[in-house]
Amino acid sequence: MMRAPIPRLPLWLGLAGLLPFLIAVAAAWLAPIAWQVLAIRAFLGYGAVILSFLGGVQWGVAMCRERPGEAPFRARMVLAMVPSLLAWPALLLHPLTAAWVLAAGFALVRGHELSREGRAKLPDWYQSLRTLLTLVVLACHGLLIWRLIGA
Template sequence: MFTEVSPSVRLPFGLGAVGLLPFVIATAGVYIAPVLWQALAIKAFLFYSALCLTFLGGVHWGVAMSRDRESNPAFATRLWVSLMPGLVGWAALMIEYRLATLVLMIGFWLLRFYERTDASLVRLPGWYQGLRSLLSPVVVACHLAVVVRLSLLG
């Protein structure tokens, strides 16, 4: 884990922290907002989650284009992996909210596991790995908190 962020990667870390705000704010809204606003917070949470998961998949499309040769099997694998988060996110928006939250959370974890494979460790910058290691637990915790709240609502 990083003890100090170098000046060259402060921007991605700062943007990553700002990117957590909608997760945290929507999660808080699911608990403390008036009932009608809670419903909006749940929808906002799910749409933002699907959007972020799709964005993270897109990172891998860029990695495939810039770091993999088309003749390498890793190229095709990474392109397929880059597509799946968007499809999962899109499908999650059409199912019951609690299940959708779980599906999105699992999507974040599966993508993170893929990023920790040997093929990804040599292609993704160290700062990106560090950033994802910091942000992913917060994102997953927010998903779990929303699942708990949705379970309490019945």
């Protein structure tokens, strides 16, 4: 089965949303030390915001496309809260631990989106877009973790 093409606007907005990850991780490696510290904090903060945003996507789907009171509505609403409940506390942790927690959060969200229940009610093109974006985000997290380990 072929996936529907990604509409131009969501594709460009999604790619633009990758810029803070790419810039911050590059700065974490290449900038002067004082700026590296700021870049790491910015990366983690932005990661927490975007992870929370992904929960909001599921919340919006539940509100607009599920029937309130039914099991799929309740499940999607509860699962929509998990990303923000992972993201915010991650910001209170050591940066290396925070990067791991956020990376795990992105992987868990993507796993849910790929599940039968998670992909229900979403447009066909959404899967392709989210796969692309998640791969880049996880690669950036990997580079940041490598930097924090002391590479």
